[in-house]
């Protein structure tokens with residue numbers, strides 16, 4: 001049984017309101033899919049656009065996404081976001097996400113993640129490196 005029918009309310013994306021809002025179904029496209037809908041807020045009628053499903057954004061998903069950006073580009077973005085205060089990197093140091101570190105060999109880098117408590121993943125100009133800390 002379809003949950004949609006003419007005259008019923010459905011959540012649709014409204015291009016005018018730029019929001020997912022309650023719409024009244026004017027026509028059905030198929031037995032299960034609304035055709036035209038009218039926005040209950042601005043009264044505009046348009047074709048049904050299903051509400052975008054809220055995707056759970058896990059850290060892993062975010063990282064997968066950011067990995068599509070070339071590392072040097074990502075590095076530039078992250079460096080621009082950072083406050084520019086860097087601390088010299090030593091294995092004895094204790095760093096947290098977002099810290100800018102100065103590495104003797106690799107130069108400035110931004111701590112991206114803490115791994116296993118004693119390792120940090122650092123984004124450098126040319127590559128992402130895993131370094132130890134808290135030693």
Ligand SMILES: [Zn+2]
Nearest residue numbers: 014017039042
């Ligand atoms: Zn609207």
